[in-house]
Amino acid sequence: MLIVAAAVAMVLVSGGSSSDPRTPSGLPGMPPPFLGIAVVGSGELTAAIDAYGGVVDLRPAAAGPALIEIPAEQQAVGTVPADAGIVPRVRLGDGGTLPLWRADSVRQRYRPGTSVLATTARFSTTQVEIEYAAAGDSLACLTRPAQVVVPVTSPALRCNDDTARRIFRTAISTDRRWLARAQPLGSGAPAWARRLYERSLLVLRALTSARSGAVAAGARDGWAYVWPRDAGTAVLALAASGYRAEARQAAGFLLGLDLDAAARFDGSGTPVEGRDAQGDAAAWVAIAADAAGLPIPANPSTWRDLADYQEKSPGDYLANAIASSAASDGPKAHAYGGKSAHRRGDEIAAEFEDAGMLSRRAEDPGSGIDSAAAWAVQPFPQPALYPAARRSLRQLLADGGRYGIAPSADWPERDPWTAPTAWSAWAFAALAGGDLRNGRLALAHLDRRHALLLLAALRRAATLTGDLPERVDARTGLPRSTTPLVWSHAFAILAMRELWPADR
Numbered sequence: 001m002l003i004v005a006a007a008v009a010m011v012l013v014s015g016g017s018s019s020d021p022r023t024p025s026g027l028p029g030m031p032p033p034f035l036g037i038a039v040v041g042s043g044e045l046t047a048a049i050d051a052y053g054g055v056v057d058l059r060p061a062a063a064g065p066a067l068i069e070i071p072a073e074q075q076a077v078g079t080v081p082a083d084a085g086i087v088p089r090v091r092l093g094d095g096g097t098l099p100l101w102r103a104d105s106v107r108q109r110y111r112p113g114t115s116v117l118a119t120t121a122r123f124s125t126t127q128v129e130i131e132y133a134a135a136g137d138s139l140a141c142l143t144r145p146a147q148v149v150v151p152v153t154s155p156a157l158r159c160n161d162d163t164a165r166r167i168f169r170t171a172i173s174t175d176r177r178w179l180a181r182a183q184p185l186g187s188g189a190p191a192w193a194r195r196l197y198e199r200s201l202l203v204l205r206a207l208t209s210a211r212s213g214a215v216a217a218g219a220r221d222g223w224a225y226v227w228p229r230d231a232g233t234a235v236l237a238l239a240a241s242g243y244r245a246e247a248r249q250a251a252g253f254l255l256g257l258d259l260d261a262a263a264r265f266d267g268s269g270t271p272v273e274g275r276d277a278q279g280d281a282a283a284w285v286a287i288a289a290d291a292a293g294l295p296i297p298a299n300p301s302t303w304r305d306l307a308d309y310q311e312k313s314p315g316d317y318l319a320n321a322i323a324s325s326a327a328s329d330g331p332k333a334h335a336y337g338g339k340s341a342h343r344r345g346d347e348i349a350a351e352f353e354d355a356g357m358l359s360r361r362a363e364d365p366g367s368g369i370d371s372a373a374a375w376a377v378q379p380f381p382q383p384a385l386y387p388a389a390r391r392s393l394r395q396l397l398a399d400g401g402r403y404g405i406a407p408s409a410d411w412p413e414r415d416p417w418t419a420p421t422a423w424s425a426w427a428f429a430a431l432a433g434g435d436l437r438n439g440r441l442a443l444a445h446l447d448r449r450h451a452l453l454l455l456a457a458l459r460r461a462a463t464l465t466g467d468l469p470e471r472v473d474a475r476t477g478l479p480r481s482t483t484p485l486v487w488s489h490a491f492a493i494l495a496m497r498e499l500w501p502a503d504r
Contacts, residue, residue, distance in 0.1 A: 021081035023074075026051065026101055030478070033101050034070050034080045037463050037483040038108060038117050039203060039219045041134045042175055043210030045156060048219035051108065052100035053119030053130045055086035058156065059224060060137060062207040062216035063267035067156055069221040072482075086157070088130050088143075090123055098123070108465050114175040115202050116168065117465070133171035140167035178205060183242035189500035192459060197496050199466035200489035201241060204234050207486050213249030214267045218470070218482035225264040225272055228254055229309060230487040232284030236379060237490040239291040240497050251292035254285045263311065279306035279320030287379055308360075309372065310407060316362035318352045319372035322380050345376070345384030357392040358385070360408045368409025371396055371420040374427035378494070390431060390447070393424050397450060403461040403477045404454065414474040418461050422468075422491035425454035429498035451499060458492060468492065 026032040036048030036056045046064075048057035058068040074080045082099070089097035100106050103121035110117055116133040129144045141159040158164040185197055207216045215231035217223045231254055239247035253269065259281045262271035279302065286296050303320035307313065325344040352358050354365035358376075361367035373392035376385035396405045404421030406414070428451035435444035461472045468488040469479035 021079050023078040023080040024082050024099070024101055027103070027106060029476070030106065032075075032078075033082075033099070034084055035075055035479060035483070036220055037469070037479050038110075038465050038467055039206045039484055040115050040117050040132045040139070041206040041219075042115060042171060042178070043205055043208055045134045045137050045139055046206060046216075046219050047132060047134055047139050049108075049117055049119070049132060050085075051119075052103075052106055053088045053108075053121070053132075054100075055132070055139070056084070057219050057221065057224070058086075058139065059219070060156075061209045061211065061214070061267050062219060063209060063214045063224055063226050063265075066221065066224070069224075072220060072222045088119070090121070090126075090128055108463075110199070110202075110465055111172060113179050113198065113202075114172050115206050116171055116175070131168070133168045135167045135170040135174070138163070138167055140164035140171075142168060175202065175205075181242060183240075183497075183502050185496055186500040186503050189496065193455075193496050193500060196459065196462070196466055196492060200237075200468075200493045203467065203484045203489045204238060204486060204493075205246075207484075208234065208238075208246065208250060209267060212267060213246070213251075213253040214265075214269075215250050215253075215486060216267075217264075217487065218485050220482045223482045223485075225266060226253070226257075226269075227264050228257065228259065228281040228284045228288075229278075230485075230490075232288040233379075233490040233494075234486050235288035236291050237493040241493060244292070247288075248292040248294065251285075251288040251294050254288055255294065255297065257285070259285065263307070275311060276307065276314075278311065279303035279308060279317065280323035283323035283380065310411075316351070317372075318348075318358055318360050318362075318370045319375060321348050321352065321362070322372060322375045322382065322385075325380060325382060345382035348376075348382065349385060349388060353388050356388055357395060358388050360410060369395055370408040371405060371424055372408075374420075374424045377427035378423075378430045378498075386431065386434075389427065393427060394450065396420075396424065397453065400457065401474055402457060403472050403474065404457040415471045415480055416457070416461065416474060417471045418458055418468045418485065418488035419470070419491055421454050421458050421461070422488050422495055425451045425458065426491055426495035426498055428454065429495050433498065448499070451495065455492075455495060455499075458488075 024033050031051045033052050034056050037051050038049045040047045046059050046062040047055050050056050056070050070084050089099050091097050100121045103123050106121045108119050118131040120129045131142045133140050139157050214226050215234045217227050217230045235247045235251045256269055257265055260277050263275035263278045264272045289296050303324040304316050305314045308317035308319040351362040357369050358373040359365050359367045360370035369392045373389040376382040376389045404416035407417050407420045428447045432444045432447035462468050467484035469483040470481035470485040473480055
């Protein structure tokens with residue numbers, strides 16, 4: 001393809017309106033256009049960027065109202081028009097333009113230690129680059145070559161002017177100062193773990209409101225809400241990494257929610273219709289409060305006949321039973337019925353254990369092993385369940401693939417999910433630590449090896465920029481859903497901190 005001259009044209013539209021639009025095809029071995037796979041932001045304005053430098057979601061805050069969004073339903077069925085979102089295009093010598101999914105190659109990278117994202121495309125011998133940074137209520141872009149046409153502009157977007165350059169300087173300096181505050185991994189952590197750790201922390205920063213502490217699950221239509229379980233795990237990860245003030249603010253937001261009203265909430269704390277309250281919410285809020293040094297709420301946690309983390313039909317599920325059984329310090333938490341951790345663990349085993357492993361539904365061995373067995377190790381420790389949890393997770397690992405494990409044996413699809421992969425790694429790492437303290441050296445070695453195998457799968461599932469999708473294609477490892485996902489990155493942080501604690 002001969003390119004005589006190149007310029008990047010930025011086209012901002014609301015979504016297009018053809019009679020039967022079809023999502024354009026992506027480049028071989030890459031995700032389709034309009035699926036966000038990277039996030040730009042630092043706790044205020046938040047943008048999701050697709051693999052071709054397109055802005056596919058833009059909000060004044062991660063859990064705020066959309067300035068730009070592309071319905072996830074359209075993405076799923078492939079009916080996104082080619083002019084949706086903000087689409088970078090390259091001007092050809094004959095005056096025509098091409099989007100970056102028509103390039104010969106495209107790659108992305110974050111500037112080190114920041115959430116500033118660069119997308120580079122090559123058209124024959126011509127290379128173009130577009131970078132995005134966000135600070136305050138503005139999104140900035142810089143392009144090379146610098147000739148830019150913006151036929152329709154947005155008040156939130158600034159390109160190639162002095163304001164844009166100031167936004168870049170601000171974003172880079174504040175991201176790096178924030179990251180420098182993190183409690184580091186121990187000196188034994190490999191380079192890849194340090195990179196994943198830093199990227200995970202920056203994802204949490206981007207998707208946590210600096211004003212309110214509201215933690216969005218992801219930067220995407222349908223995910224830009226606060227779920228107690230996702231946000232609660234983010235609180236645990238922030239607190240464990242040295243960000244006590246941020247953890248306290250995020251936990252405080254959770255304590256203000258009406259958990260009986262809905263499963264998810266917007267950035268103001270208002271319940272979002274469409275999904276009923278779920279059986280683990282109160283437990284996640286309780287351990288988040290405890291980790292942040294706030295009082296644990298005293299309301300009892302109801303878990304029966306409610307949906308679990310898979311958000312399907314109500315029932316009596318393992319995940320909810322474990323979550324509702326103990327807080328981060330076990331029997332101290334009066335919110336969980338006042339029973340000792342050991343007694344509660346025995347009761348859960350009586351309902352959910354079959355052939356030495358933990359099934360998803362009570363009194364239903366046919367429901368298959370549930371990866372939420374890991375929660376009985378961390379973050380809701382039930383020592384009586386450790387042997388069954390270990391056996392359950394070993395079996396799911398054996399049944400998994402290159403990119404991780406499915407949520408449960410009865411999950412209807414083969415696609416691995418990064419959150420269960422990460423939380424299982426955390427559980428094995430915690431088991432290994434307990435084994436070591438109790439002198440079970442061979443078992444400690446085996447549990448640690450399993451944790452590292454799961455983290456290796458997580459690394460393969462990550463994008464080239466280090467962002468973790470909610471789930472990936474079992475064959476190709478390409479993102480199939482929201483990327484990055486807060487829940488996955490938070491569990492990855494916790495697993496790595498368990499494996500490589502800070503040097504004393």
